[in-house]
Amino acid sequence: xxxxxxxxxxxxxxxxxxxxxxxxxxxxxxxxxxxxxxxxxxxxxxxxxxxxxxxxxxxxxxxxxxxxxxxxxxxxxxxxxxxxxxxxxxxxxxxxxxxxxxxxxxxxxxxxxxxxxxxxxxxxxxxxxxxxxxxxxxxxxxxxxxxxxxxxxxxxxxxxxxxxxxxxxxxxxxxxxxxxxxxxxxxxxxxxxxxxxxxxxxxxxxxxxxxxxxxxxxxxxxxxxxxxxxxxxxxxxxxxxxxxxxxxxxxxxxxxxxxxxxxxxxxxxxxxxxxxxxxxxxxxxxxxxxxxxxxxxxxxxxxxxxxxxxxxxxxxxxxxxxxxxxxxxxxxxxxxxxxxxxxxxxxxxxxxxxxxxxxxxxxxxxxxxxxxxxxxxxxxxxxxxxxxxxxxxxxxxxxxx
Ligand SMILES: *Cc1c(COP(=O)(O)O)cnc(C)c1O
Numbered sequence: 297x298x299x300x301x302x303x304x305x306x307x308x309x310x311x312x313x314x315x316x317x318x319x320x321x322x323x324x325x326x327x328x329x330x331x332x333x334x335x336x337x338x339x340x341x342x343x344x345x346x347x348x349x350x351x352x353x354x355x356x357x358x359x360x361x362x363x364x365x366x367x368x369x370x371x372x373x374x375x376x377x378x379x380x381x382x383x384x385x386x387x388x389x390x391x392x393x394x395x396x397x398x399x400x401x402x403x404x405x406x407x408x409x410x411x412x413x414x415x416x417x418x419x420x421x422x423x424x425x426x427x428x429x430x431x432x433x434x435x436x437x438x439x440x441x442x443x444x445x446x447x448x449x450x451x452x453x454x455x456x457x458x459x460x461x462x463x464x465x466x467x468x469x470x471x472x473x474x475x476x477x478x479x480x481x482x483x484x485x486x487x488x489x490x491x492x493x494x495x496x497x498x499x500x501x502x503x504x505x506x507x508x509x510x511x512x513x514x515x516x517x518x519x520x521x522x523x524x525x526x527x528x529x530x531x532x533x534x535x536x537x538x539x540x541x542x543x544x545x546x547x548x549x550x551x552x553x554x555x556x557x558x559x560x561x562x563x564x565x566x567x568x569x570x571x572x573x574x575x576x577x578x579x580x581x582x583x584x585x586x587x588x589x590x591x592x593x594x595x596x597x598x599x600x601x602x603x604x605x606x607x608x609x610x611x612x613x614x615x616x617x618x619x620x621x622x623x624x625x626x627x628x629x630x631x632x633x634x635x636x637x638x639x640x641x642x643x644x645x646x647x648x649x650x651x652x653x654x655x656x657x658x659x660x661x662x663x664x665x666x667x668x669x670x671x672x673x674x675x676x677x678x679x680x681x682x683x684x685x686x687x688x689x690x691x692x693x694x695x696x697x
Contacts, residue, residue, distance in 0.1 A: 306563070307494070307495060307562065307563045308560070308562075308563040308564070310369065310372040311369055311372075311373055311559040311560050311562055311563065312559075314365060314368055314369040314372065315368060315372065325556075325557075326361075326362060326365045326553075326556055327362070328362050328549050328550060328553040329356075329360050329361045329549050330549050330550060331356065331360075331549070332355065332356045333354070333355050333356065334353035334354060334355070336352075356546065356549065357541060357544060357546045358541055360546075360547075360549050360552070362552045362553050362556070363381050363546070363547045363549060363552040365552075365556065366381055366547075366552045366556050366559070367379040367381050367525075369556065369559055370511075370515070370525050370527060370559070371527055373494055373559070373562075374494045374498075374507055374527045375500055376500060376507065376528055377528065377529050377530045377533070378527070378528070378529070378533035378534075379525055379526065379527040379528075379533065380525065380526050380533050380536050380537050380540060381511070381524070381525050381546075381547040381552060381555075382523065382524040382525065382526070382540065382546065382547055383522060383523065383524070383545045383546060383547055383548065383551070384510070384512065384522045384524050384545070385410075385412075385490065385508070385509065385510025385511070385512055385513075385523070385524035386412045386413070386416070386510075387540075387543070387545025388509070388510075388524030388525055388526045388545070389412075389413055389416065389488070389508050389524065389526075390416055390420075390543075390545075391526070391536055391539055391543050391545055392486065392506065392508055392526045392536055393416075393421070393449065393451075393486075394424075394539060395535050395536045395539045396448050396449050396484050397421070397424075397426045397448050397449060398424075398426075399424060399425045399426070400425055400426075400446060401446055401447075401448040401449075402426070402427045402428070402429065402444060402446040402447045402448065403417070403421070403426060403427070403428045403429070403447070403448065403449045403450075403451055404429050404430075404431055404439060404442045404447055404449075404450050404451070405417065405428055405429070405430055405431070405450070405451040405452060406430065406431060406432075406433050406451075406452040406453065406454075406456070406463055407430040407431075407432070407667075408433070408453065408456035408457065408459070408461060408667065409451075409453055409456075409488075410453065410457060410488060410490070410510075411655050413451075413453075413488065429442050433452075433454075433463045433464070436463075436464060436467050436468055436471055437471065439468070439471040439472060439475065440471060440474070440475060443472065443475040443479075443483070444479075445479045445481055447475070447481070447483055448482075448483060448484065449483065449484050449485075449486055450468065450472045450483055450484075450485045450486070451486045451487075451488075452468060452486075452487055452488070453487065453488040453490075453491070454487070454491075454492070455491050455492060455592055455611065456491075457491065457613075457675070458613075458615050458651040458655060458656075458669065458675040459615060459667065459668040459669065460491075460590045460591065460597075460613060460614075460615055461599065462592060462599040462602050462603060464602055464606070465487070465497075465499060465502040465504065465606050466503075466605075466606065468485070469485055469502055469503040469504060472485055473503070484505045484506055484532070485503070485504050485505045485506070486505065486506040486507075486508060487499045487504050487506070487507055487508070488508050488510075489507045489508070489509050490508075490509050490510045490513050490514070490642070491513075491611060491613055491641075492607060492611050493509075493514045493515070493562075493566055493611070494507075495562070495566045495567070495570075495608065495609060496566070496570065496607050496608050496609040496610065496611050497606060497607050497608065498608070502606070505528055505529070505532075506526060506527070506528040506532065507526070507527045507528070508524070508525070508526045508527075509524065509525050509526075509527075510523070510524050511523035511524055511555055512524070512640065512642070513640070513641050513642030513643075514562070514566055514569075514612070514641075514642035515555060515558060515559065515562060515642075516554070516555055516558050516642070516643075517558045517561070517562065517565050517566075517642060517643055517644060518558060518643055518644055519640065519643035519644075519645060519647075520554060521551045521554045521555060521558070522551060523547055523551055523552075523555055524545075565680055566609070566611075566612065567609070568680040569611070569612030569678055569679065569680060570593075570609040570610060570611060570612065571683070572612070572678045572679070572680065572681070572683050572686060573593070573610065573611065573613065573614050573676075573678040574591070574593045574594075574610060575683050575687070576614060576676070576678055576683065576686055576687060576690065577589050577591035577593065577594055577614045578594070579687050579690075580614070580616055580690060581594065581596065583690075583691070585618055585619050585624075585694040585695075585697045586618055586619075586694065587617045587618065587619060587672065588616065588617040589614065589615075589616050590614070590615040590616070590617075591610060591613075591614045591615075592607065592610045592611070593609075593610030612642070612677060612678040612679075613641065613675065613676070613677055613678070614675075614676045615651075615673055615674070615675050615676070616673070616674050616676065617670055617672045617673050617674075618672050618674060618694065618697055619672070620672065620697050621670075621671045621672045622652060622671035622672060624672050624697045625650045625671065625672050625673065625674050626650065627693075627696050627697050628648075628674060628690075628693045628694055628696070628697060629648050629649075629650060629674060629693075631693035631696045632648060632689055632690070632693045633689055633692075633693075634646060634681055634685050634686060634689040635647065635676070635679075635686070635689055635690070635693075636648070639654055640677070641675075641677035642677060643677070643679060644679050644680045644681075645679045645681070646676065646677065646678055646679035646681055646686060647676075647677040647679070648674050648675065648677075649674070649675050650673065650674055650675075651669050651673050651675055652664065652669065652670075652671050652673070654675075655675075656669045
């Protein structure tokens, strides 16, 4: 039985079985093709490949069975036509953008972006004469004048880092489509869905064209691999892969194998992270050393209604502001025993980081204000540990402030 494009199976079933939902002889797990190159049956194979035969394997930068298996599973999980796997999230993002934009084109983006993406837009794309304009997510109507006939991409993230603000996906898509009609152009709407993941937010249901994700985070989930993925229509993924051959950000077979292993527990892990995050957020909201808790699942989140509309779960990221400013935040992070003070997110282990020391380091007070970031903020990537252990850990660390 082929389950390709069967939307009704659960995320876990798709992740565990891929399209092999049949009596499949051989190994239960998909093997690692840890090889850079492939034997030709005869020199005819080289000719067949040159003529475009997709069944001839040539070189791992072009294709690899382990990598391709993971791509198929992720495409199934995310209800996309196809996916391309990369060596990192940034490789996936930069290759996708460079596939879609050429000299003279424009991008409209929301301003709260992952730092690497923001710097790629600011420092690299400008060298190729691709301009990026920013739209305030609170006035998405501005898309009506920011989008021009040169706009090829509308790019956004939601929830954003580290203040967990939301962008109204339905509204962004509608306004972009209106402008497309007006100019008779084609605009690719791209979401970075790393924070929410496909369990909590299904962008294709809202008409988004392309999902990019750092699989280093929730998809990988164990802080032991780097990867990135782009999911979309076959035609686009084909072009992305063609450019990836030149840019070279291909996934390594071993990293792909680790990711395959991670996907099987993805639903379990992220469900638990959703539960832990909500429970921790509720406790911290009542704590006298905590000034503010930002979590889309809390009634107190200014966009809670929008969160309920466009998210199925609220994710594992919680941001708090503690008393005592930066000194208070440092004290808490250095006193935690279960939670680890480290960059990154999405793993089974709870991590904390201080935005003014990490994602927003070296920013002026004005920039921090614009981004809503304060010195006393701590970003928590909630893991799958026992919730009681986490609550106790944060209580003892907060008591030192
Ligand atoms: C980490 C991250 C990236 C970049 O991914 P890498 O795998 O580190 O290259 C992009 N977007 C978001 C939202 C991220 O958290």
